[in-house]
Amino acid sequence: MIEVKGLVKTYGTKRAVDGISFTVRRGEILGFLGPNGAGKSTTMKMITGFLRPDAGSALVDGIDVTTDPVAVKRRLGYLPESAPAYPEMTVGEFLGFIAEVRGFRTAAARRAQVDRAVALTHLESVRHQTIETLSKGYKQRVGFAQALLHDPPALILDEPTDGLDPNQKNEVRSLIKSMAAAKAVILSTHILEEVEAICTRVIIISQGRVVADETPAQLQARQPGARLDAIFRSLTQSDL
Amino acid sequence: MSQIPPLFKRELLGYFRSPVAYVFLVVFLLASVGLAFFLSGFFKSNVASMESFFFWHPWLFLFLVPAAGMRLWSEEKRSGTVELLFTLPVTTLEAVLGKFLAAWAFLALAILLSFPMVLTLAYLGDPDWGVVANSYLGSILMAGAYLGVCVFISALTKNQVISFVLSVMVCFVLALLGYSVFTEFLSGFLPVPLVDVISNFGFTTHFDGFTKGIIDPKDVMFFLSLIGFTLFLNVVALER
Ligand SMILES: Nc1ncnc2c1ncn2[C@@H]1O[C@H](COP(=O)(O)OP(=O)(O)OP(=O)(O)O)[C@@H](O)[C@H]1O
Ligand SMILES: [Mg+2]
Numbered sequence: 022m023i024e025v026k027g028l029v030k031t032y033g034t035k036r037a038v039d040g041i042s043f044t045v046r047r048g049e050i051l052g053f054l055g056p057n058g059a060g061k062s063t064t065m066k067m068i069t070g071f072l073r074p075d076a077g078s079a080l081v082d083g084i085d086v087t088t089d090p091v092a093v094k095r096r097l098g099y100l101p102e103s104a105p106a107y108p109e110m111t112v113g114e115f116l117g118f119i120a121e122v123r124g125f126r127t128a129a130a131r132r133a134q135v136d137r138a139v140a141l142t143h144l145e146s147v148r149h150q151t152i153e154t155l156s157k158g159y160k161q162r163v164g165f166a167q168a169l170l171h172d173p174p175a176l177i178l179d180e181p182t183d184g185l186d187p188n189q190k191n192e193v194r195s196l197i198k199s200m201a202a203a204k205a206v207i208l209s210t211h212i213l214e215e216v217e218a219i220c221t222r223v224i225i226i227s228q229g230r231v232v233a234d235e236t237p238a239q240l241q242a243r244q245p246g247a248r249l250d251a252i253f254r255s256l257t258q259s260d261l
Numbered sequence: 262m263s264q265i266p267p268l269f270k271r272e273l274l275g276y277f278r279s280p281v282a283y284v285f286l287v288v289f290l291l292a293s294v295g296l297a298f299f300l301s302g303f304f305k306s307n308v309a310s311m312e313s314f315f316f317w318h319p320w321l322f323l324f325l326v327p328a329a330g331m332r333l334w335s336e337e338k339r340s341g342t343v344e345l346l347f348t349l350p351v352t353t354l355e356a357v358l359g360k361f362l363a364a365w366a367f368l369a370l371a372i373l374l375s376f377p378m379v380l381t382l383a384y385l386g387d388p389d390w391g392v393v394a395n396s397y398l399g400s401i402l403m404a405g406a407y408l409g410v411c412v413f414i415s416a417l418t419k420n421q422v423i424s425f426v427l428s429v430m431v432c433f434v435l436a437l438l439g440y441s442v443f444t445e446f447l448s449g450f451l452p453v454p455l456v457d458v459i460s461n462f463g464f465t466t467h468f469d470g471f472t473k474g475i476i477d478p479k480d481v482m483f484f485l486s487l488i489g490f491t492l493f494l495n496v497v498a499l500e501r
Contacts, residue, residue: 069348094350101348105341107271109278121267122349151278167345 022047022175022205023068027077030063037063039229040077045205045222047174050197052220052237053209056257060229061209062102065177068207069099081175095124098173100181104164108153112144112163115152116170123171138166141196143189157184165193169200176200178208182215194219213249227257264351268359269366276367281332289325289371293317294378310388314378315396315472319436319465322407327428329368330411331421333360334499338419347499357495361412361488368404372397392474399471402484403464407432409491416498439463 023045030038038060045051053061066072068079070090079086079093086093106115116138120131139145142162147155152163161184168176181197182190190212197206198219210216216223216237223240225233233240233256244252276282297314337343346356382388411428418424437443444460451459460466467480 066344071344071348091350091352094348097348099348101341101344103341105345107275107342108340109275110271114274118267118271119349122264122351124350 022082023207024080025068028064028067028074028079029076030067030072031075036229041226041231043224043231043234045207047205048202049221050201050206050219052216052223053207054216054223054253055226059226061226062179065179069097069177070094096174098168098171098176100164100168100178102179104161106152106160106163109151111149111151113148115163116166119167119170134170138170141169142166158186158189161185175205180210181208182210182212213253225253225256227259232256262355264355265359268351268356269363272360272363273366285329286371286374290374292321293375311379311382311393311396312472315400318400319403319468322404323432323436324429326368326404326407327411327425327432330364330408331415331425331428333364333412334416335419335421335424353496353499357492361408361492364408364412365405368408369401372400372404389474395474395476396472399468402481403468406464406484406487409488413491413495413498416495436464439466
């Protein structure tokens with residue numbers, strides 16, 4: 022479903038992403054790990070067509086994002102890091118706008134889509150509140166609602182549980198898990214338990230390169246008995 | 262192009278949700294009407310004409326259009342919503358047009374809110390309605406051309422202050438090029454044909470005809486092609 026081949030991105034003299042390749046099939050939840058500044062967000066921005074790669078390509082459903090960006094964007098739901106949204110709109114208006122741009126042109130279709138997303142992410146209580154007045158966790162949920170509003174075949178989530186309370190973290194994890202059967206999901210996170218809890222595969226990147234691409238069980242098997250964060254540390258040593 | 266209406270609606274809603282829009286409308290009205298009354302003697306002239314009102318528009322727009330246009334892309338870049346917008350299934354051209362048309366509609370509203378002045382004229386005297394209509398048309402076209410410049414410049418920076426200052430400078434040059442005092446000064450040391458070419462790029466050169474009731478297709482084309490050109494630059498700047 023998502024195929025990434027040799028992506029490279031350089032900012033000035035800094036190689037943020039240095040030849041990353043992997044594929045994600047439907048039904049997989051890929052956990053994207055790496056220290057701060059490893060290049061996770063940059064990679065996601067290239068897959069979603071926000072940044073143009075300096076080299077390499079990203080394909081979604083067999084479509085190259087540089088040749089037909091709009092077709093790729095239609096198939097993707099994307100939650101950018103820190104969940105940007107238009108602050109002056111209410112949650113309902115904002116999701117309505119997203120639904121309209123996503124092609125739900127009749128008021129009824131739009132409403133159905135927004136209702137569904139609001140229910141899934143528990144936003145009923147703030148539906149008529151403007152986004153600038155929301156707490157961080159609610160803002161994050163609005164970003165999540167926006168990403169899954171059109172029930173896309175592929176989801177790219179940059180730190181989806183960032184800023185959520187423990188209950189909501191669990192809620193979002195089980196939501197992702199329940200949707201994943203029919204979708205390809207990439208999520209980045211700094212929470213290693215999250216990887217154990219829901220990911221079917223893990224990629225660890227360090228300084229823009231993939232240093233591990235395996236199942237959580239295989240990752241654990243590298244150092245039986247060790248905690249995941251110890252394994253993470255030894256794999257990303259060069260970043261320190 | 263079917264994506265333009267939702268983008269247009271969202272942008273326009275954004276204007277009216279912030280106090281900036283109302284402050285802008287009031288300042289615009291006070292300034293445009295004030296200049297006509299106090300500097301040009303709207304009533305003292307004893308002719309039922311709006312000329313003294315429209316006379317100031319090229320100079321007024323110099324500050325007010327950059328004030329309305331500075332936030333357009335700068336704000337999206339600063340708040341990160343640009344990442345949301347460009348990972349939705351819209352092309353850069355659609356995004357640029359939606360934004361530009363909304364801002365232009367807002368400026369047109371600001372200009373048309375001066376209509377009570379025309380009604381006053383009609384009550385006191387017998388204005389030439391053709392001239393009035395042409396003046397409004399010219400003013401709105403000219404506002405569009407100024408706006409094109411400002412929207413383009415706002416795509417270059419995430420800093421609204423830089424965006425404003427640069428826009429005022431560029432608009433000032435464009436207004437000055439056609440200003441009679443400036444062209445007379447130029448013809449003191451430049452050959453007349455060259456001065457003509459230079460003044461041909463000036464906004465006042467092309468605006469004056471409208472306020473005298475003449476619609477010259479060349480003037481209309483000048484403003485429209487300037488709008489087209491700046492929108493093209495805008496798309497290039499965003500896709501960079
Ligand atoms: N616009 C930019 N200009 C210059 N450098 C940038 C830019 N964006 C990112 N970088 C650099 O690219 C590198 C990778 O950044 P990226 O945001 O992809 O990291 P990350 O893995 O998402 O980190 P985090 O875990 O903190 O979110 C970092 O060194 C960062 O400083
Ligand atoms: Mg990141």
